[in-house]
Amino acid sequence: MAIDLKILHPELAVEVSGIDLRKPLEADVLAELKSTLARYPVLVFHDQKLSDNEHAAFTRCFGSIDAGLTLASKRKQRLKNTDVIDLANIDGDGKVLDAANARNVSLLANQLWHSDSSFKSPRAQYSVLCGVDLPGEGGDTEFADQRAAYDALSQAMKVRIEPLVAEHSAFHSRGLLGGADFTPEGMAALPPVDWPIVNTIPESGRKSLFIGVHTREIRGMATAEARLLLLDLLEHATQRDFVFRHVWHNDDVVMWDNRCTLHRGRPYDLSKLRELRRCTTEYIAA
Ligand SMILES: [Fe+2]
Numbered sequence: 001m002a003i004d005l006k007i008l009h010p011e012l013a014v015e016v017s018g019i020d021l022r023k024p025l026e027a028d029v030l031a032e033l034k035s036t037l038a039r040y041p042v043l044v045f046h047d048q049k050l051s052d053n054e055h056a057a058f059t060r061c062f063g064s065i066d067a068g069l070t071l072a073s074k075r076k077q078r079l080k081n082t083d084v085i086d087l088a089n090i091d092g093d094g095k096v097l098d099a100a101n102a103r104n105v106s107l108l109a110n111q112l113w114h115s116d117s118s119f120k121s122p123r124a125q126y127s128v129l130c131g132v133d134l135p136g137e138g139g140d141t142e143f144a145d146q147r148a149a150y151d152a153l154s155q156a157m158k159v160r161i162e163p164l165v166a167e168h169s170a171f172h173s174r175g176l177l178g179g180a181d182f183t184p185e186g187m188a189a190l191p192p193v194d195w196p197i198v199n200t201i202p203e204s205g206r207k208s209l210f211i212g213v214h215t216r217e218i219r220g221m222a223t224a225e226a227r228l229l230l231l232d233l234l235e236h237a238t239q240r241d242f243v244f245r246h247v248w249h250n251d252d253v254v255m256w257d258n259r260c261t262l263h264r265g266r267p268y269d270l271s272k273l274r275e276l277r278r279c280t281t282e283y284i285a286a
Contacts, residue, residue, distance in 0.1 A: 003032055005040075009244035012145045012261070015043035018048050021048045021058045021253060030061055034274045038125070038203035041257035042143045050130055051083035059083070059128045066117050066124050079277070085148030088132070088275035097268040102179065109173040111265045112213040113144065113238055115258040117281050119170035119214045121193045124258040125283035131252040133275040138268030141246045141254065143261045146209040150198065155276035166210075166230065167217040173259055176213070194219060197233070201260050202286065208260040209237050220232045237262065248276075259283060 006015040016037060019029060037043065050058070065083045079086050091098050097104045105113065111130045117124035129141070169192040171182065193204055211233050211235070218226035225227070245266075246254055256263065258280070268274055 003029060003036075003071055005036065007122055008044060009040075009042070011148055012040060012143060012242075013244040013246075015044045017046070017132060018044070020090065021045060021050055022054045025058070025061050034062070034203070034236075037255070037257055038201070039056050041145070041147075041261050043255040045148075045253040045255070046249065049251045049254065052079055052084045052277065055128065055130055055277060056081055056083040057235070059279035060127070062126045062197075063284070064201060066120070066122075066280040066282045068278070068280060069225075076173050080094060083279055085278045085280070087278055088273070089270070090273065090275070096271060096273050098151055102271065105177050105179065106174060109177055109213070112173050112176070113234060113262045113264045113269065114173065114212040114214055115262055116278075117282075118195065118210070118212060118258070119168040119193060122282040122284055123193075123195065125281045126255055126257055127280040128253060128255045129276055129278045131248045133273055134250055135268050135272040137264065139248060139274055140266045141215060141248070141263055142266060143244045143246070143256060143263045144238045145242045146199075146211075146237055146260050146262060147201070147204075147206045147265055148242045148271060149239075150207045150209045152242075153161075153236065157258075158183045158198075160198045161233070162280045164221075165219045166192045166197050166211075166215040166226075167192045167194055167219065168214040170214065170217050172216040173213040192216075199259055201257075206260070209257065211237060212262050219273070234262075 003016050004018040010016055068085045078092060087107065088102060091097055116127045170190045195210055197209045197210060201208055211230060215230050217223060218229065272283060
């Protein structure tokens with residue numbers, strides 16, 4: 001079976017149709033999706049109403065599952081399938097959370113440019129995000145192509161950053177927004193990790209930046225100098241030419257490669273329900 005592709009952004013995103021994600025993937029379709037991801041790291045699927053088990057089963061075709069921040073959160077797990085990360089802005093009774101609720105702070109941090117689980121080792125490879133129940137307007141998700149961003153750097157900057165290693169922390173972004181609902185034990189379970197600022201993506205051989213809001217230090221560099229460089233790189237890496245914006249509809253599924261994209265949510269009315277669920281795979285480098 002061949003999938004159908006419609007280009008949504010010339011370098012970054014395609015819409016995929018002709019596939020039912022609820023059914024087990026045939027080997028040739030899986031291979032086609034992987035080769036498409038190597039060229040276009042954001043895939044958009046419409047009208048895919050997945051159960052949590054179907055969502056997890058589809059994601060598992062691409063690698064072992066990453067638990068994200070769920071182990072560090074005080075929040076009681078609402079979903080039965082623990083492979084699925086609950087991104088709904090509701091409490092255990094289904095009531096929309098107050099804007100000031102610590103859980104909401106953590107969700108709002110997703111509006112800062114980031115790569116999922118860059119603060120963990122192993123870090124994330126693919127994320128699969130399902131739009132379950134979305135507000136009528138707002139809450140779009142933007143993706144920025146970090147391969148194009150790398151390519152567009154000056155030669156001097158490429159040479160400067162090639163040897164640099166950045167520290168990523170899960171709690172840096174939450175701290176910027178005033179803190180969130182993490183226990184001291186949970187925070188201790190997720191110590192900062194180091195990743196090179198320049199990646200090579202094995203499937204395409206292309207170099208890519210690997211930065212975002214979880215980066216807070218660069219090894220061997222003073223904090224102020226490091227943060228200014230990271231902010232400059234982020235500003236460069238999120239220019240509009242490098243960005244694709246997805247406008248959500250219920251039952252959309254969006255899948256992306258965290259190694260070569262950054263993403264962020266856009267604002268929405270915090271009094272309205274917004275429910276998404278995410279599954280993510282770990283990147284185990286060969
Ligand atoms: Fe994310």
